[in-house]
Amino acid sequence: MVTMALAPSTQRIYRALLVTNWAFPDDPGLAPLLGPEHDAEVLRAALTAPGVGLHRLADVRVVADASQRDILIALDEFFGEATRDDQLLLYYSGHGKLDLHGNLHLAARDTRSDRIMSTGIPARAVVDMMTASRAKAKVVLLDCCHSGGFKAAPDLPRHLGGKGVFVIASGLSVQLTKDAEKAGEPSPFTGFAADCLATGQPDRDGDGYVSVDDLYSHVADRMADAGLSTPQRTFDDTVDTVAIARTPLPIPRVKAPVDLPVDSSVVLADFLRAEAETKPWIQAPLYRAVAAGGQGDWSTLAALRLARLTDDVNERDRAYRQVVAANHPEWSPEAAYAIAENTIHSATAAFNPEVIVDAYKAVVEYNHPAVSPRAALKVAELQIPMVTDPHEAIRKVGGYLDLAATDPELAEMAMLTYCLLYEAADEPEVAKAYLRRAESLRASPSA
Template identity: 40%
Template structure:
């Protein structure tokens, strides 16, 4: 059987100067098409060669139609062709779906936009063995196809697959900010770059695997939809773990977790930094993920720690937890204490208190001058909430044992806890230590609490004699 060839044509339209009132400029498409192209051509997981993925940006209606027709009509029986559109989708009064182009005018929608019927006819006429259409636009789920006939089973995965970012009649959300992908394409790219499970264990991520990944992560009224007419399984990417450890680009490659040398790791980290500086967090995360997977030493730990930070910034708690767990397991004296502390906070937020306590105690055990006191402080609050007073007191004492703002903030909380427990003399000592720390933001608060405590103890003269700190006289 001949080797399957994979080609793709990606459309991204975000500027609509002919009708700016009705067709607002979109944030997502320029980032959508960049990230999808990178995912399709990923050297480890992608099925497409870079020369086999074409991109058209802000094309007019005629350009879109001609390029799409040329692309689909050039297909062969041993090829899988993928077409992607990110932009505005509109419907006519007859409820026909239209894809907006740079020259689209909604007052002349039929004449200035590409119709779903035209696209479907071209797909139907294409001699390619398999076709995949992915739509990230409003009303994408309204795309309807003709029944495909004469689908030979001579090549596995033959037919047509539609993956739409919405159900029928539903608008699709744009990216929140420039430089970010739309929600649907974000999860699509994640699925292609190792997120989706290889459900049948054949070493590839299928059309259904990708759909299931995206569907499980979308929430609210906007959910993806799909349609498949054909035989076998459409492959969209390689999976991270492939059976037999085979390598090579023809339907297999070096696993994503393959060992990286120092130069390769450094190159990927620099690539991530470039994306991050451009405000493209989603693009920045993938190179870091590859280093974390493929480099077990310091580079891998550092990449995982940075990956966790970007994941937290994107509110991706699961990805952050996975990355932080790697750093904790690495046992690095500088980075593992920080990872343990941050992992403890992540797990606590999702209600995994046993896991949070283990992570915080790991960070505490390193005796790191900054992260261990922070871990002790967080652990003290957790134990206090459980009513474990003695253990909480021990952790508070560890938290205030080192200099710096975290210790002062912990001392204020520790002092309040002691007052609540009736241990006023020890609270007096703790407040006094915080007052003398000279912290520009918190020491004056400690002065106020110390004065209030001394007055409560009847030491009015002593309370009046507590000196102001520099912070307290601003």
């Protein structure tokens, strides 16, 4: 059978439902668990990690320590409301129980092991919901527990296989896998999966994305290295794989002037004299001469230096535009950002604020890892007051806030902006989730 890959697209929406259960008061035989209490937050942070996550925080729902009825309703809504453009990810962490016929049931807060068929979540019901869903791709991650705190996964190909379905489970049906060893830690399987998603590694085929297959290989290797269970997988045999995270954007190297092609002309001599000089009034005319000299990168760099030195607004604008026109991977985005900053004070912008927005959008298009996120945050800040409906504002600026969040120095502000937007949209739970993300970034600025 010919296979194909479901590649990421700008139209695809990545949605996730994370279900965890760690307390089972109705059945003393189902021991309380340590990992699931933290697993969902760890995985949600990884799925939405700035720069690599494909999921928006608002599109990741957590259902924690809930009843059978509440979980079934959440599952029905999750799969039933999906569109063809959605890629769905269902995650479960808790106890998994097999009935007398070997069928898998996921445990809810009110599950009883002696009445597992009537109080558990049947895998068959999940399969039926997935089959009926219009979503083109569904990813299932199971970190299932068995009684006594040990975990076991069922024979998944028999239970959960299907078209467009990709399943990774924490171990073989005959194996036991460990819960977290102490409170405050995720379970090993979930921890290894989160490590892969949060770092955007490994990308084994170099296509810029972490696929479900990459995720499985990473988790299987880490579990084997730790002497734990062997994760199992079943993937749709009509599709190679689907993407589940991005790889980090490469940071281009900036060539120092000494690495530029050497030219023995007077223009080069003027550039070197300017670099050695400390007095701006001497440097400026030298840079001006080199910028006009048509010496490739030397002239481009001289124009950038001149733009930073000159007090003449028109000359500064001309110099920055010369750098932009050179289309240098490092200097041109910086010059474009400076032009956008200067546009704020222009007469045209006073009558048409969209001119400023367009100037910053031009910087975003460079996809420069340092400059574009700053411009993206500016676009969001400028556009939000132009939109009266907060839901429409979220749709218009969400992509820009996500790009801004790829810069660690801007991520907290991006999360706080999301928080305010969702508060205005009367979605307090989502707003609180973004606030928690902002607070965690403030506590760990290097994260």
